[in-house]
């Protein structure tokens with residue numbers, strides 16, 4: 001086991017390179033944050049046009065499991081992180097033989113598997129009092145037949161490789177459940193009880209190798225079609241007592257994994273007037289992402305330390321400080337759906353940028369398609385009312401549904 005990097009030199013005469021597995025937008029924003037602190041960067045991604053590869057000092061263009069590519073990444077990098085949870089955990093384990101890797105392959109492997117993830121949440125719930133949605137593991141016809149009636153209606157989710165609502169089917173009864181499992185090729189799944197949601201929220205924590213753990217304020221999230229659409233972060237976005245419980249739970253989940261790096265934990269706040277919420281305590285943990293998260297993008301413009309700064313600090317063994325949000329914020333995702341046919345000259349963004357406190361982030365993706373995350377807008381301002389008004393105006397200009 002390679003030891004943590006002891007406070008990597010920043011901006012000195014020495015070239016110090018931080019590596020990242022994956023070249024998507026999260027990798028790109030990590031690269032920008034690392035470079036701001038004087039680091040060189042290396043990205044491993046097979047795509048010649050990957051958003052992060054295009055802005056990095058080194059771009060190793062091989063498959064994630066290619067031994068030569070991994071050897072090259074290890075050779076140039078002082079430490080390596082990941083930007084997506086479906087990076088083969090063996091690849092991280094291979095890198096960890098010679099380089100400090102955070103988060104660890106073992107933690108990423110748990111986040112890749114809904115069943116293992118839920119088992120971890122349940123274990124932590126003994127300490128933090130926040131449990132999971134009632135669920136059953138379905139890996140065999142016998143388990144399918146034994147599903148208790150009270151889990152229906154429910155959502156059948158593949159245990160592996162799901163994201164943005166993919167690999168999920170809503171089912172009302174046993175017959176639909178059986179058909180849905182067949183439709184998913186009988187792969188390993190979990191069936192979750194459909195819960196009445198009052199709202200959804202998430203917490204981003206960063207934990208250092210020394211166990212110090214800091215957090216961003218609780219994010220309130222609106223999903224549309226299984227994809228994050230809007231994140232709102234300001235005083236009162238989530239009832240204070242629930243927010244406090246969510247932060248405590250997220251930290252205990254990170255501690256329980258001996259986690260090093262940035263971790264996002266997603267929660268459901270339940271509508272307790274509904275009978276299906278009975279006995280669950282009002283707050284349920286949904287899933288985690290072993291990396292910065294879309295719901296934390298507002299921190300780039302609204303906090304004194306962003307989630308990507310935290311990722312760099314945890315990876316490089318630099319001090320963590322508790323981030324402070326200095327402005328209320330709303331983040332709007334810019335999906336390919338709203339993209340004009342011709343991307344070169346885009347008059348729409350100039351209209352949006354004429355509004356006060358609008359920060360445009362585009363990921364440099366050449367092709368827009370439905371549901372594809374192309375960029376985001378962070379809207380900041382002096383007051384919540386002002387931020388909301390501007391965000392709604394921006395949404396209207398761009399053809400994003402009001403929230």
Ligand code: ATP
Nearest residue numbers: 133155162163164165166192193194195223226287
């Ligand atoms: P991500 O892109 O966040 O990884 P995902 O594809 O892994 O998403 P989930 O987070 O499991 O999917 O679910 C997507 C959305 O579906 C949730 O944000 C929520 O709106 C809804 N949802 C999921 N599970 C439940 C549930 N048990 N009850 C009610 N709604 C649910």
Ligand code: MG
Nearest residue numbers: 164266286287
């Ligand atoms: Mg989710």
